[in-house]
Structures are given as structure tokens and as C-alpha cells.
Amino acid sequence: MSEQWLSLAVIIPARNEEGAVASVVGEVFAALSGMEGVVDFEVVVVDDASSDRTAVQAQGAGARVIVLEEPSGYGWAVKRGIAETTAEVVCLLDADGSYPGAALPGLLSALAEGRDQVIGARVAPGAKIPWVRRPAKWVIRKLAEALLGKRVPDLNSGMRVFRRSRVLPILRVLPDGFSLSTSLTVAALLDGWRVAWLPVEYRTRIGRSKFRAVYDTARLLLSLIRAVVYFDPLRVFLPLCFLLGSLAVAFGLWDVFYERNLTDKTVLTSLSALEIFVLGLLADLLVKRRS
Numbered sequence: 153m154s155e156q157w158l159s160l161a162v163i164i165p166a167r168n169e170e171g172a173v174a175s176v177v178g179e180v181f182a183a184l185s186g187m188e189g190v191v192d193f194e195v196v197v198v199d200d201a202s203s204d205r206t207a208v209q210a211q212g213a214g215a216r217v218i219v220l221e222e223p224s225g226y227g228w229a230v231k232r233g234i235a236e237t238t239a240e241v242v243c244l245l246d247a248d249g250s251y252p253g254a255a256l257p258g259l260l261s262a263l264a265e266g267r268d269q270v271i272g273a274r275v276a277p278g279a280k281i282p283w284v285r286r287p288a289k290w291v292i293r294k295l296a297e298a299l300l301g302k303r304v305p306d307l308n309s310g311m312r313v314f315r316r317s318r319v320l321p322i323l324r325v326l327p328d329g330f331s332l333s334t335s336l337t338v339a340a341l342l343d344g345w346r347v348a349w350l351p352v353e354y355r356t357r358i359g360r361s362k363f364r365a366v367y368d369t370a371r372l373l374l375s376l377i378r379a380v381v382y383f384d385p386l387r388v389f390l391p392l393c394f395l396l397g398s399l400a401v402a403f404g405l406w407d408v409f410y411e412r413n414l415t416d417k418t419v420l421t422s423l424s425a426l427e428i429f430v431l432g433l434l435a436d437l438l439v440k441r442r443s
Contacts, residue, residue, distance in 0.1 A: 160184070160193035161239035161316075162256070165229035166247035167200040170209050172358035176245065177213035179253025187257050196237060197247065198229040206247075227332030231323055234316065243313045244333075248357040250280070251311040255352040259313045268318050268345035271337065272311035272352035279354040288369045292334075292376060299380050299387050300341050305349040308333040308372060318345060325382060330368050331375030338376060342383035385439060389432025396425035 162180050166173050180195050197210035201223045211217045218236055220229065234242055241263065245251055255272055262270040274281060281289070289307075296304050310333055322339050326332050340347050381388050400421040407415050 159239040160190050160241045160243065160260075161233070161237040162193065162195045162243040162245055163230060163233035163237070164195065164197045164210075164215070164245050164247045165200060165226050165233065166197055166202065166206050166210065167223065167229075167362065168202045168204050168206060169247040169359060170202070170204040170206045172249035173197060173206055173215075173247045174209040174213040175358075176247055176249055176253060177210055177215045180245065180256065181214060183253045183256050187260070190260070194237070194239070196233050198233045200224055200226070200229045210247075225328040226330050227326060228328040230332055231326060231328070234319060234323060237316070240316060241313060242316045242319070244311065246310040246357075248359060248361075250355050250357040252353050252355070255311065255350075256313070258350055259311070259352075262348050262350055263313050263315075266346060267348050269312060269314035269336075269340045269347050271306060271309050271347065271349045273306035273349040274309060274352065274354040275305055275349075276351040276353050280356045281354060292369070292372055295373075296334075296338065296376055299376070300338065301387075302341055304337065304341075307337050307376070309337075309352075311352060312336070314340075327371075327375050327378075329371055329375075331371045334372050334375045335379045338379035339383060342380065342387075381435065383439065385435035386432050389428055389435065393425050393429045393432060396421050396428060400425055 162184070164173070164176060164180075177195050177197065184190055184193050195215040197207070197215040197217050199207040199210070199217055199219045201220050207217045207219050218232060220232065224232075230244060241260070243256055243259070245253065245256070251272060259270045259272060293304055293307050296307050308331070312333075314336075318340075319336070322343070326335050326339075337347075377388060400418060403415070403418040403421055407413060407418050
């Protein structure tokens, strides 16, 4: 390690994960205890109003537990954990046992090489990603790469490490649900962070998944577009403008050579392309002014 941190916090959002949370906390302690470069660390489990013994199991394993009175969502639990700690470096880890705590030292070592965020990519051989999720994940990842103009090995990994000082300015705009991971990746890439991915093992989760295939996939897609618009709106508005402009030209040529008259479809698509272009410029000016 080329860098030494005074403090490190591992934040583990959890809801009804009594079967796995204790072993996850134990893995973290085993991985980080005595690690070179880490002077002090804490494990913070944010219990999102669990109805089982998640909080008791986590506390018994040595974690500091923050209990939310009402179910607030994965993203809200993460944001609460970040707000409750003053550590220089934050690690995120799921409580279901799917990510190995033993991978944290590797991510931290990569972060110490001058990066702002290192993401555990679920691309290692044998990754246990459910087949039902793979088509949607592939489509969303390819859309993200098209919008961002960069390769994105894993858009919404639940295991990552980052500098807390980088996240604090955008904490309030991150979503409260599962899509926080997606937004955090997009924000980092568009806001000039130095980002890296490292392959990590991805295991079959312990217990029942809370991911709702249709609803949460739609939220991930919306979160991706919202995050891109927030940080670099022209990446969304210009392609839409180009598409509508191309349609307007095609309709216009048809009207000139076949209809011999300018029709409503040409006028409407032309005006729509112009409106999208102007909205994109205004959004970009607002982003630049905010920056």
C-alpha cells in the first residue's frame, strides 16, 4: 500500500438477514484486522427495520448497529451509514453473504493507488448471478456504456470502496432504493472520479432475495438516465435531438418528393427536435453553473 488511512468504515445495509449478517461481519473483521495501511476501522450495520434478529446477530458479531424505525430502502440505509461515520474511506458490502469480505483488502489496495472509487465487478469465473437477471443486466449495462462512452464491467455492484469526501457533495441526490449503486457508478464516471473495477467472487446469497425483477429493473433504468441527466444532460438530449432531427429530414423528403406538400408530421418532429435541443442546452447550462 502506498497510502495510510486514519479511519475506515464498512457499511452493511441489511433487512431480515439474520442468517448471513454475522458471518459477513466476521469475514470483514478477519480480512481487515492487521491489514497494512488501515490504522482504525469499524463495521456499521444499518438495520432497515428488520422483523427478525438481524440487529442482534450483527451486534453479537462485533458490528456497530444503527436501527431504522421504518423500512426506508437500501439507498437510504447506505446514506444513513455514510452520514453517521466520519471515516476517510467507506466500504459498501451486502449483508446476504454474496460478496466475500476477503476481497476488501484488494479493493483498498487499488484505492490507495490514487483512485477515488474501486468497484468489485461480478465477472470472476463462476459468478452466481441468477439467469433471470442476466438479460436485463446486460441491456442496462450496454445502455450505460453507450450513454457514458466508457466500458462498465459492473454497473450496480453492491461491493465497492470510495473516499467519503467525494460522495458527500452528491449524497443528497442519490436515490433511496437499490438503484443507489447504479447512481454512484454513473456519478463517479461523469464527475471526474478515478474509477477502477476489480473482479470479485459472487456467491449464491443466503436467504430470500428482496429484488423485484420488473419494478427494480425499471427503477435501475430510470436511475441510470436520471444520473446521466444530472451530471451531463447533453449525453441524453443530443441523441434524442439527433433521432428526431433525422425523422424530420426523412419526413420532409417524403413530403417534398411524394406528398408535394409539407405535412403535420414533418412540422411536429422538427419542432420536437428543436425543443429537445433547447432543453438540453438549458440543462447543460444549469449543470455548468452548479459545478
